[in-house]
Amino acid sequence: MAHRVTGIGIFFFLFAHILDTALVRVSPEAYNEVIATYKNPIVGIMEVGLVGAIVFHAFNGLRIVLVDFWSKGPRFQKQMFAGVLILWVLLMVPFMIRHLTHVFGG
Amino acid sequence: MQTHQYDVVIVGAGGAGMRAALESGERVRTAVLTKLYPTRSHTGAAQGGMCAALANVEEDNWEWHTFDTVKGGDFLVDQDAAEVMAKEAIDAVLDLEKMGLPFNRTPDGLIDQRRFGGHTRKHGEAAVRRSCYAADRTGHMILQTLYQQCLKRDVEFFNEFYVLDLLFTEVDGVRRTAGVVAYELATGEIHVFRAKAVVFATGGAGKVYKTTSNAHTLTGDGMAIAFRRGLPLEDMEFFQFHPTGLAGLGILLSEAARGEGAILRNSEGERFMERYAPTLKDLAPRDVVARAMANEVREGRGSGPNKDYVLLDLTHLEPAHIDAKLPDITEFARTYLGVEPYTEPVPVFPTAHYAMGGMPTTIDAEVLADNTHVLPGLYAAGEVACVSVHGANRLGTNSLLDINVFGRRAGIAAAEFAARAPLVELPAEPEAATVALLEEIRDRADGERVAVLRRELQETMDANAQVFRSEATLKQALSDIHALKARYATVSVQDKGRRFNTDLLEAVELGFLLDLAEVIVVGALERKESRGGHFREDYQNRDDVNYMRHTMAYRSSGDDEAGVRLDFKPVVVTRYQPMERKF
Amino acid sequence: MTSTIPAPRTPRRLRGRTNTELYAWMFMRASGVLLVVLIFGHLFVNLVTGDGINALDFAFVAGKWADPLWQVWDLLMLWLAMLHGTNGLRTVINDYAERDQLRLWLKVGLYTATTITIVLGTLVIFTFDPCPPDAAAELLPSFCPVP
Amino acid sequence: MTAAVADVAGAPAAGAVPSFQVTLRLRRFNPENDTQPRWEEHTVTMHGTDRVLDALHKIKWEIDGSLTFRRSCAHGICGSDAMRINGRNRLACKTLLKDLPLDKPVTVEPIKGLAVLKDLVVDMDPFFEAYKSIMPFLITTGNDPSRERRQSPEDRARYDDTTKCIMCAACTSSCPVYWSDGQYFGPQAIVGAHRFIFDSRDEGAEQRLEILNDRDGVWRCRTTFNCTDACPRGIEVTKAIQEVKRALLFRRV
Numbered sequence A: 001m002a003h004r005v006t007g008i009g010i011f012f013f014l015f016a017h018i019l020d021t022a023l024v025r026v027s028p029e030a031y032n033e034v035i036a037t038y039k040n041p042i043v044g045i046m047e048v049g050l051v052g053a054i055v056f057h058a059f060n061g062l063r064i065v066l067v068d069f070w071s072k073g074p075r076f077q078k079q080m081f082a083g084v085l086i087l088w089v090l091l092m093v094p095f096m097i098r099h100l101t102h103v104f105g106g
Numbered sequence B: 001m002q003t004h005q006y007d008v009v010i011v012g013a014g015g016a017g018m019r020a021a022l023e024s025g026e027r028v029r030t031a032v033l034t035k036l037y038p039t040r041s042h043t044g045a046a047q048g049g050m051c052a053a054l055a056n057v058e059e060d061n062w063e064w065h066t067f068d069t070v071k072g073g074d075f076l077v078d079q080d081a082a083e084v085m086a087k088e089a090i091d092a093v094l095d096l097e098k099m100g101l102p103f104n105r106t107p108d109g110l111i112d113q114r115r116f117g118g119h120t121r122k123h124g125e126a127a128v129r130r131s132c133y134a135a136d137r138t139g140h141m142i143l144q145t146l147y148q149q150c151l152k153r154d155v156e157f158f159n160e161f162y163v164l165d166l167l168f169t170e171v172d173g174v175r176r177t178a179g180v181v182a183y184e185l186a187t188g189e190i191h192v193f194r195a196k197a198v199v200f201a202t203g204g205a206g207k208v209y210k211t212t213s214n215a216h217t218l219t220g221d222g223m224a225i226a227f228r229r230g231l232p233l234e235d236m237e238f239f240q241f242h243p244t245g246l247a248g249l250g251i252l253l254s255e256a257a258r259g260e261g262a263i264l265r266n267s268e269g270e271r272f273m274e275r276y277a278p279t280l281k282d283l284a285p286r287d288v289v290a291r292a293m294a295n296e297v298r299e300g301r302g303s304g305p306n307k308d309y310v311l312l313d314l315t316h317l318e319p320a321h322i323d324a325k326l327p328d329i330t331e332f333a334r335t336y337l338g339v340e341p342y343t344e345p346v347p348v349f350p351t352a353h354y355a356m357g358g359m360p361t362t363i364d365a366e367v368l369a370d371n372t373h374v375l376p377g378l379y380a381a382g383e384v385a386c387v388s389v390h391g392a393n394r395l396g397t398n399s400l401l402d403i404n405v406f407g408r409r410a411g412i413a414a415a416e417f418a419a420r421a422p423l424v425e426l427p428a429e430p431e432a433a434t435v436a437l438l439e440e441i442r443d444r445a446d447g448e449r450v451a452v453l454r455r456e457l458q459e460t461m462d463a464n465a466q467v468f469r470s471e472a473t474l475k476q477a478l479s480d481i482h483a484l485k486a487r488y489a490t491v492s493v494q495d496k497g498r499r500f501n502t503d504l505l506e507a508v509e510l511g512f513l514l515d516l517a518e519v520i521v522v523g524a525l526e527r528k529e530s531r532g533g534h535f536r537e538d539y540q541n542r543d544d545v546n547y548m549r550h551t552m553a554y555r556s557s558g559d560d561e562a563g564v565r566l567d568f569k570p571v572v573v574t575r576y577q578p579m580e581r582k583f
Numbered sequence C: 001m002t003s004t005i006p007a008p009r010t011p012r013r014l015r016g017r018t019n020t021e022l023y024a025w026m027f028m029r030a031s032g033v034l035l036v037v038l039i040f041g042h043l044f045v046n047l048v049t050g051d052g053i054n055a056l057d058f059a060f061v062a063g064k065w066a067d068p069l070w071q072v073w074d075l076l077m078l079w080l081a082m083l084h085g086t087n088g089l090r091t092v093i094n095d096y097a098e099r100d101q102l103r104l105w106l107k108v109g110l111y112t113a114t115t116i117t118i119v120l121g122t123l124v125i126f127t128f129d130p131c132p133p134d135a136a137a138e139l140l141p142s143f144c145p146v147p
Numbered sequence D: 001m002t003a004a005v006a007d008v009a010g011a012p013a014a015g016a017v018p019s020f021q022v023t024l025r026l027r028r029f030n031p032e033n034d035t036q037p038r039w040e041e042h043t044v045t046m047h048g049t050d051r052v053l054d055a056l057h058k059i060k061w062e063i064d065g066s067l068t069f070r071r072s073c074a075h076g077i078c079g080s081d082a083m084r085i086n087g088r089n090r091l092a093c094k095t096l097l098k099d100l101p102l103d104k105p106v107t108v109e110p111i112k113g114l115a116v117l118k119d120l121v122v123d124m125d126p127f128f129e130a131y132k133s134i135m136p137f138l139i140t141t142g143n144d145p146s147r148e149r150r151q152s153p154e155d156r157a158r159y160d161d162t163t164k165c166i167m168c169a170a171c172t173s174s175c176p177v178y179w180s181d182g183q184y185f186g187p188q189a190i191v192g193a194h195r196f197i198f199d200s201r202d203e204g205a206e207q208r209l210e211i212l213n214d215r216d217g218v219w220r221c222r223t224t225f226n227c228t229d230a231c232p233r234g235i236e237v238t239k240a241i242q243e244v245k246r247a248l249l250f251r252r253v
């Protein structure tokens, strides 16, 4: 179910993201203005959440694909889920450090 | 009240009922009434296998099978019936295979077979591999396969309908079957089913005992209903105690375990069956093994803190072999006793398992109205019936065979009867007796609890009418039963509603159990000998002069204190003269 | 032996049954796997390399899209992600919206939103001019000819 | 019986194991009196090897006879008594009390996704209908052979797992897709189909696969694994579902 929640979350973000990117067509000023509003800490933290969601959804998606196509997949689903969580932490910790230093550091 | 009309009504959707339904449904309009969803029937609990002399793995033939059945039954078997069963066994198994039953296979792809208690080659020379099986869930697979075939053929089921009465109408001085009365659990409504022929396939009555391998729902309804309507019950004193129930719980560990090589040991680690049955050892018939176990415990060689069980040792078998052949029963040991059968022996003790007796029938499953005459339009098959193929002790795997062979025969016979017979009138107010029975219990404001009486009944039966019996214990049991019957007149239930009133039905079922317990004990008191599953400590030998005969128990009308009148019927002997049983 | 054996392999397809769900399911897996590469690449370039999030501005985007590789990359990502997400939401709607009416309207909404986004996004990527003539030079990528 | 306290393995006889108190929190609903389900708590004394079913029986037999639930075999083989125990679908007769955390009440509710008829009893008809719709019977063409159809032990092993199903509905009623709308066939029906699709004797695989290719068929499975976790027979339900999906994708069994 977490897969579903993250999937839906990403979808709505993507929606917004495409609309804002579309602003580049309008004018650089407009785009930069909107992007500038993204450059505050709150949005920064939200972005962490977003990236977290994408990373989880992606790895878990791969796990689902493995369950579907690898005959031993269903048997190891629990282990694979643990793997997803571990990978998620492994990726998110360095990312958060880097990203948040960018966000707060300047 | 609703009234329905069918050619054939089958009561019970276990193996026997559904096998009959397949035959009958093909020929005439058929309804199946069952108090459980069909797949919940206790046939699904059967583990070990179903025997037939297929000779897929070693030399075998149906004549040896007949002999084993007769000898295993301690010569109380009607030999003509045993012969029919052994002969038709082969087709019965093949039919199931063709319906899709997933039997285990030999490397050549044939149905695999394994050893089972009492099944031998050449009249007792050595154990033979005769039992066809699907791991240790053969009964489950039979039940599933038959249910699937019923779905395929659109058999009409009435699920969770409790049949509580059997209707007769006298035509030209002869009682004829008119139908049944059923109670619909979901609504509390009464339904009358009018039918030309009725097949009873309601299964066993293990809940008479406390320690039993039988389901909570096996309360002998069919037998008791017939008995109350004045029909006889045959050989009810013969109850089988299966040697290997999980100690204290009664959950069965199939004989297949011993068929695959497991060994019974006492507290000294001794393989004690070598003393009791030098040839077949652990695979001697069940009555012999159960008694041997009880005797070991009695003589102080039981295991455990209370020295009240023996051990079933599988530790010398390969875990992979156990997993392939006995996955379920080893899981029972793990789940319910926390014992790991790979490495530890499993505590076991005899458990009430199978009613050899029941409604007497001919080999065409026609029910007898007295010692000789059939009752037109009434049929019975399965554990509820006594064709007398099991005599005084049923051989393992012969029951799954019985339900298939005689279930099929019952279905065909009932349909053929219905095709030519006219409908008989229903008696006036057909539902009256059932409504009275239910309302009396439901409307009684205050009274004793059903569960209390049932527990006392089961305890006295376990203590006094189990593996070892004697005049003193049986008399004790009988007086307990009489006292309980008197108290039963005052039971009440707390659930006064209509929908899903299982409280009420448990009360009704207790009434059935009390009647049957009385029949069992009265028969056992009268039979002053030891034969098969019936062992009297005060008469330890078989007595062919006086007791080579079937007991026929009738409900006595009125003033007879016992409430049971006994009569007798000769045993059909064709080829085999009684001889001493040695294994 | 009778000769009334039905012709082998007669089409048994029941009416109204198609492989839609099968293809949708396949597409979810295939696009999912591709999206891993695409999105991770995208995130890596945008958020991690260089100055991270702070580097984002018009110039950055324009610089990227000057390269056909990134054009194709982002286009593919846009299409796959939208279709993947839309189909995902379609199943979610199927699961939760119980009334047929509601289900229908939700889906209509979903599909229009998706169409608009995809068309818009595609147009943007293709018609994008990294050096709009009337913009202030300091906002533009460095390769733009200084007017 | 002595009160010797020993580990369960050594002393299985009831009474030899210490007894303890259990509180059951039951979801009750009697259509004849209630408009809403209600919660009810009972505390009973139970013994070491007792199961949730024993506790339910004790309540029914000693405290409140109107408590209603289905049961028959009492050892996990008939599939009557699937219920939600502490939020998980299990068989009451296979769930040992000592394996549950007993410091707080054990909650017992009917399985989800099927209409509650009374207390723990639900309407099983939709469940059996779904099973029926996948044609759960051996389909063959031509005349029956005179002896058995041959099948190698390897071919027999392919569908062994799914023959264990006791139709308890623990899987189907734990599946979130099934809860949200009753249209999905549910895992049990797929298990039932799997048992025949992978049986080398059967010739109806095409038709069954076609049925499961439906909008409400296998593709609705979201690989949640609730079904596998719930199955009291240890059937790898999700694996069976994936095998059916693969059979559909590659159109070969």
Ligand SMILES: Cc1cc2nc3c(=O)[nH]c(=O)nc-3n(C[C@H](O)[C@H](O)[C@H](O)COP(=O)(O)OP(=O)(O)OC[C@H]3O[C@@H](n4cnc5c(N)ncnc54)[C@H](O)[C@@H]3O)c2cc1C
Pocket (backbone or CB within 6 Å): B011, B012, B013, B014, B015, B016, B017, B033, B034, B035, B036, B037, B038, B041, B042, B043, B044, B045, B046, B047, B048, B049, B050, B138, B139, B161, B162, B163, B164, B201, B202, B203, B204, B213, B214, B215, B218, B221, B222, B252, B254, B353, B354, B381, B382, B383, B384, B396, B397, B398, B399, B400, B401, B403
């Ligand atoms: C644990 C166990 C293991 C066994 N193993 C083996 C084995 O390995 N080999 C072997 O040969 N035998 C074995 N047996 C014995 C064999 O399984 C049974 O004797 C046989 O299955 C009985 O089948 P049946 O059809 O007569 O009854 P059941 O399967 O018990 O069916 C009874 C049916 O009657 C219905 N019914 C009952 N009362 C009513 C009523 N009042 N109204 C409506 N319907 C009613 C029930 O709903 C049910 O559908 C075993 C038995 C047990 C308990």
Ligand code: HEM
Pocket (backbone or CB within 6 Å): A003, A004, A006, A007, A008, A010, A011, A012, A014, A054, A057, A058, A059, A060, A061, A062, A064, A065, C028, C029, C031, C032, C033, C035, C036, C039, C081, C082, C084, C085, C086, C087, C088, C089, C091, C092, D221, D222, D223
């Ligand atoms: C990063 C790589 C991605 C991978 C590997 C991936 C994988 C998957 C897979 C395999 C599924 C199918 C789940 C199922 O059928 O049970 C799925 C569902 C879904 N995905 Fe993705 N996905 C990815 C990116 C995205 C993106 C970017 C979005 C948003 C637009 C998204 C939204 C969804 C949604 C809404 C669902 C439906 C969830 C459900 O039905 O429960 N996914 N994803």
Ligand code: SF4
Pocket (backbone or CB within 6 Å): D164, D165, D166, D167, D168, D169, D170, D171, D172, D187, D188, D191, D230, D231, D232, D233, D234, D235, D237
């Ligand atoms: S697959 Fe398992 S959980 Fe589902 S019905 Fe069958 S036995 Fe029960």
Ligand code: F3S
Pocket (backbone or CB within 6 Å): D174, D175, D176, D177, D178, D186, D187, D220, D221, D222, D223, D224, D225, D226, D227, D228, D237, D238, D241
């Ligand atoms: S719980 Fe449901 S979603 Fe699939 S894996 Fe099991 S059927």
Ligand code: FES
Pocket (backbone or CB within 6 Å): D070, D071, D072, D073, D074, D075, D076, D077, D078, D079, D080, D081, D082, D091, D092, D093, D094
């Ligand atoms: S009572 Fe039969 S499965 Fe629990």
